Amino acid sequence: MSEVKLDEMSWQDAKEYFSRSDIVILPVGSVEQHGPQNPLGTDYMIAYRLAAEASRRTGVAVLPPVPFGVSEHHSRFPGTVWVSEESLRSYVLDVIRALAAHGVRKVVVVNGHGGNLNALRSAAMAARREGVLVVIYQWWTLPELRSIFSEEELGHAASVETSVNLYLHPHLVKMDRAVDEKPARLPTDGLGYYPERTDDRVRSGVFGVSTTASKDKGERAFQAALEALVKLVEAVKSLEPRP
Numbered sequence: 001m002s003e004v005k006l007d008e009m010s011w012q013d014a015k016e017y018f019s020r021s022d023i024v025i026l027p028v029g030s031v032e033q034h035g036p037q038n039p040l041g042t043d044y045m046i047a048y049r050l051a052a053e054a055s056r057r058t059g060v061a062v063l064p065p066v067p068f069g070v071s072e073h074h075s076r077f078p079g080t081v082w083v084s085e086e087s088l089r090s091y092v093l094d095v096i097r098a099l100a101a102h103g104v105r106k107v108v109v110v111n112g113h114g115g116n117l118n119a120l121r122s123a124a125m126a127a128r129r130e131g132v133l134v135v136i137y138q139w140w141t142l143p144e145l146r147s148i149f150s151e152e153e154l155g156h157a158a159s160v161e162t163s164v165n166l167y168l169h170p171h172l173v174k175m176d177r178a179v180d181e182k183p184a185r186l187p188t189d190g191l192g193y194y195p196e197r198t199d200d201r202v203r204s205g206v207f208g209v210s211t212t213a214s215k216d217k218g219e220r221a222f223q224a225a226l227e228a229l230v231k232l233v234e235a236v237k238s239l240e241p242r243p
């Protein structure tokens with residue numbers, strides 16, 4: 001089975017697809033600092049590759065990625081481009097409503113950036129009221145990753161993301177610039193909320209250990225994440241959304 005990209009179909013192909021299928025995959029990411037070694041587009045690039053591979057394996061159409069996300073906390077780092085939570089919520093909801101007009105009733109959102117989650121959750125609840133089931137998948141929460149990476153390697157721009165980048169697009173990773181940095185503590189840690197920015201905790205943009213990244217670990221992480229996503233898409237495919 002080959003991947004089915006909505007943006008590569010003609011309207012006639014799309015008509016045919018939507019006549020037999022009511023589900024799509026929507027990748028959402030961010031353009032934000034990922035340490036000195038990783039590309040700014042890490043989050044949308046990984047989300048899109050997972051989504052496109054899952055599409056290839058399931059025959060479910062994949063949409064082009066929504067690149068910009070809720071990343072204001074990284075704003076002090078050059079190149080970070082962010083949108084507000086309200087903007088992302090209404091943009092994604094508009095996309096879902098347009099899809100619903102073509103008969104889509106189920107959307108698997110592949111979210112590449114944790115900061116997007118509040119906005120996506122809120123859009124998913126609103127979509128459900130309108131009869132569309134939107135589920136959200138996040139690759140980095142997968143328990144299997146803990147058997148490949150230590151706690152310090154699982155942070156933002158740390159070994160896990162760097163390794164997946166090394167596997168997917170090694171030419172975009174500058175491993176000679178990779179650093180390890182222990183994030184500073186804030187007085188609210190474990191107690192509540194601080195309107196924190198990345199530069200409150202780290203200077204490099206890396207949370208934890210990134211110098212241990214490898215292509216091999218990245219491949220194992222990506223494949224585990226893909227397996228889980230394929231299972232999820234298959235499960236959602238056969239669901240009948242309740243009105």
Ligand SMILES: [Zn+2]
Pocket residue numbers: 034042043112113156157161
């Ligand atoms: Zn990221």
